[in-house]
Amino acid sequence: MPAHASAPQRSRSRRALVIVLVLVLALAGAAVAATWGVQRWLAGQVEHIGDPFASITERPQPAASAAPGAEDDTLDGAMNILVLGSDSRISAGDPNQWEQGAQRTDTIMLVHLPASRDAAYVMSFPRDSWVDVPGYGEQKINAAFSYGGPALLIETIEQLTQVRIDHFVVTDFESFVRITDALGGVRMTLTQDLEVGGTVVPAGKQQLLTGEQALRFVRERKTLARGDFDRVQRQQAWMRAIVAKMRNDGTLHNPVTSARFLDVVSRSVATDDGLDQAVMRDLQDRAKDLGSTDLTFFTVPFEGTGRSPDGAQSIVVLDRAALDPLMAAVASDTLGPYLAANEGSLDVLPPVVE
Known part of the structure; x- marks a missing residue:
C-alpha cells in the first residue's frame, strides 16, 4: 500500500480503540447520529487500509444468518471484529507504515456481536500466547503482525479459533487519550x-x-499481581468506563458535544475497506439499545505462563481444552448461552479492577 503524503500526522491522529467506534455509532440513539448526512460525514473521515482478507485462501465458514435467505449474511447474522492495538511504543496504528519484522502489537481483541443484537462480547488474547503462525511455526501471537501484517494476523487468529473474522481495525492508546479527554x-x-x-x-x-x-x-504492569493478565483487564475497564461516561452524560444527545466527540473518534480509526457506511449503520442498529451491563469483557482461557521450547522466551500457554469449545460457541453464535452455562470458569472483567 502506498504511504500517504502526511503519513506521520495521520499515524498520530487516525487510531483509536474500535470498540469505542462500534459503541459510539451504535449507542447514538439521538437523531444527530442517525441521519444520513452525519453518517456519510463520519464514514468519510474513517481511514481505510485496503482488504487484508483478499490473500487468505482457507477461511472458516461465516456464522449462520439469523434470517435464512437474506442477501447479506454478514449484516444479518453475527459479526466478529478483530481489534489490533499498541500502547504507542511502536507505530502499529498506521498499517501504511508497517515494515516486516519492525513492530508487534500489545493488544489483540475479538469483538463478537451476536445476531440477536442484545449483547456485545469483547475477548482479549494475551500478546504472548504461544500459537502456530502459518508459515513460521510456533511463535508468540503478536509476532504474526510483525511477520506478515494484518493478513497474517487474521489468518493466525482464524486458524487458532476457527472463527471467521468479518472486519479488522488497527488502534492505539494515544488516540484513546484524546477520546477520553473529549468526554471530559x-x-x-x-x-x-x-x-x-x-x-x-x-x-x-x-x-x-x-x-x-x-x-x-x-500501562502499569510490574506492580500488578498477575502482570499482563491484570493489565489486560485494566484496558477492558477503561473501555467500559468510556461507554458508561458516554451513556451517563448523554454525550450523543447534545449536538455540540456529539459533533466534537464523533469527530475525534472518526478521525482516530483505521479499518478494512469493508467497514463502510452500510456496516456502520448496521453497527448502530445492533447496539443502539445496549447498556454497559450488556457488554461482557473477558480474557480467553489460559493455563498460565511458561517458556518457549528453546527456553529463550516467556510465553502464555493457552488452555485449548477450554478455548476450543468457547470459540466453537463464538463461531456458532451461541456465546451467550455458553457463558451462562460456564459462569465462573472464565477470566471475566470484575466490577472493580485492582
Whole structure:
C-alpha cells in the first residue's frame, strides 16, 4: 500500500480503540447520529487500509444468518471484529507504515456481536500466547503482525479459533487519550493512589481520570499481581468506563458535544475497506439499545505462563481444552448461552479492577 503524503500526522491522529467506534455509532440513539448526512460525514473521515482478507485462501465458514435467505449474511447474522492495538511504543496504528519484522502489537481483541443484537462480547488474547503462525511455526501471537501484517494476523487468529473474522481495525492508546479527554475524563475506582505528572489522584471509588491519567493506569504492569493478565483487564475497564461516561452524560444527545466527540473518534480509526457506511449503520442498529451491563469483557482461557521450547522466551500457554469449545460457541453464535452455562470458569472483567 502506498504511504500517504502526511503519513506521520495521520499515524498520530487516525487510531483509536474500535470498540469505542462500534459503541459510539451504535449507542447514538439521538437523531444527530442517525441521519444520513452525519453518517456519510463520519464514514468519510474513517481511514481505510485496503482488504487484508483478499490473500487468505482457507477461511472458516461465516456464522449462520439469523434470517435464512437474506442477501447479506454478514449484516444479518453475527459479526466478529478483530481489534489490533499498541500502547504507542511502536507505530502499529498506521498499517501504511508497517515494515516486516519492525513492530508487534500489545493488544489483540475479538469483538463478537451476536445476531440477536442484545449483547456485545469483547475477548482479549494475551500478546504472548504461544500459537502456530502459518508459515513460521510456533511463535508468540503478536509476532504474526510483525511477520506478515494484518493478513497474517487474521489468518493466525482464524486458524487458532476457527472463527471467521468479518472486519479488522488497527488502534492505539494515544488516540484513546484524546477520546477520553473529549468526554471530559472517565470515572474509575482506584485501589491505590495514582501519580501522573506531579498530580496525585487518591485511591477511592469513581475517581475522575484524564486521558493521560487513565493511560498511566492502563500501562502499569510490574506492580500488578498477575502482570499482563491484570493489565489486560485494566484496558477492558477503561473501555467500559468510556461507554458508561458516554451513556451517563448523554454525550450523543447534545449536538455540540456529539459533533466534537464523533469527530475525534472518526478521525482516530483505521479499518478494512469493508467497514463502510452500510456496516456502520448496521453497527448502530445492533447496539443502539445496549447498556454497559450488556457488554461482557473477558480474557480467553489460559493455563498460565511458561517458556518457549528453546527456553529463550516467556510465553502464555493457552488452555485449548477450554478455548476450543468457547470459540466453537463464538463461531456458532451461541456465546451467550455458553457463558451462562460456564459462569465462573472464565477470566471475566470484575466490577472493580485492582
